[in-house]
Amino acid sequence: MRINKYLAQATGISRRMADKAVAAGRVSVNGQLAEQGTAIAANDTVLLDGRAVTPLSTTTVMFHKPAGAVVSRDGQGAQTIYDILPAEYRLLKPIGRLDKNSSGLLLLTNDGDLANELTHPRYSKQKIYEIVLHKPLQPLHRQMINDHGLQLEDGLSKLQLERLRDGDDTAWRVTMHEGRNRQIRRTFEALGYAVTRLHRTHFGPYVLEELAPGQCRLIRSES
Numbered sequence: 001m002r003i004n005k006y007l008a009q010a011t012g013i014s015r016r017m018a019d020k021a022v023a024a025g026r027v028s029v030n031g032q033l034a035e036q037g038t039a040i041a042a043n044d045t046v047l048l049d050g051r052a053v054t055p056l057s058t059t060t061v062m063f064h065k066p067a068g069a070v071v072s073r074d075g076q077g078a079q080t081i082y083d084i085l086p087a088e089y090r091l092l093k094p095i096g097r098l099d100k101n102s103s104g105l106l107l108l109t110n111d112g113d114l115a116n117e118l119t120h121p122r123y124s125k126q127k128i129y130e131i132v133l134h135k136p137l138q139p140l141h142r143q144m145i146n147d148h149g150l151q152l153e154d155g156l157s158k159l160q161l162e163r164l165r166d167g168d169d170t171a172w173r174v175t176m177h178e179g180r181n182r183q184i185r186r187t188f189e190a191l192g193y194a195v196t197r198l199h200r201t202h203f204g205p206y207v208l209e210e211l212a213p214g215q216c217r218l219i220r221s222e223s
Contacts, residue, residue: 001055003027003038005113006046010053014116021048060109060220061089062206066213067103067197081106084214095119096179096203104129104200105208111220118204124177128202129184134194136169137161141191150187154180157187 001009007018007027019036021027027034028047040046046053063081065071070080071094078100082090085108092108095115109115118125142161144150149158158178164171174184185195201208211217 001040003029003034003036003040003046006040006055007048007053008111008113009055009058010046011048012110012112015113016116017112058109058111058114058220059089059092059218060107060111060114061092061216062208062211062219063089063106063108063216064208064211064213065098065103065106067101070100071097071106081108085216089216098200099182099185099198102198102200103213104198105203105206106200107203107206107219108216109220114220119179121178125204126202127176127179127200127204129174129176130164130197130199130201131172131174131184131188131195132197133170133172133188134196137172137193141193144191145187150190152180152183152186152190157183159184159187 003022004015004018007013007021008015013021022034022036022038025033026049029038029040030045034046063085065081066084068079069084070078072080073082074080075083081094089108092110093115095107095109095118098104098106107118117123145159146161149156151157157180158176160175162173162175163169164173176183184198188195206219
């Protein structure tokens with residue numbers, strides 16, 4: 001196993017951050033400063049900032065977040081996802097977020113490298129949502145969003161829209177490659193629409209499929 005992957009598994013940092021630690025001389029292997037690409041064997045002693053590190057088992061689960069649950073450890077009186085998750089998964093961290101009123105696919109992991117891969121803007125992971133608006137979307141507004149994007153206070157919002165059902169202009173499939181805070185809701189609010197339902201079905205290669213609300217499924221476990 002390469003040194004950056006070893007450190008990522010042991011500490012939860014990304015491989016990129018592990019590479020920076022190696023380059024800064026903060027990592028040693030068997031008493032010698034580590035180099036980029038160093039291979040780590042099972043009996044090697046690895047120190048980061050003088051402290052021994054040992055790879056932890058990494059776990060990633062897919063969770064069907066129900067609407068009304070908060071993606072936080074402190075719900076301030078509201079139910080949180082950690083009130084619902086099985087005890088063995090309650091130390092995992094969410095990859096990205098869904099707001100309280102949204103539902104659908106949420107990934108949780110202790111693998112910092114995977115979390116970075118799925119959330120860093122340069123990897124541009126596709127996410128797909130199903131939404132319902134409080135009134136039909138006007139053709140001009142659909143064209144504005146699809147063809148040009150909509151300028152929000154934090155930048156251009158680019159979404160691709162497809163009808164979920166023929167003849168129904170309130171229900172849409174939204175595909176995006178970003179993930180700014182409440183981006184979908186804010187995009188439609190800027191045009192005078194309220195999103196009454198927002199449900200994520202896809203995140204990168206992961207698909208929610210038939211997982212029931214409040215249920216989770218182990219999708220990756222490595223020692």
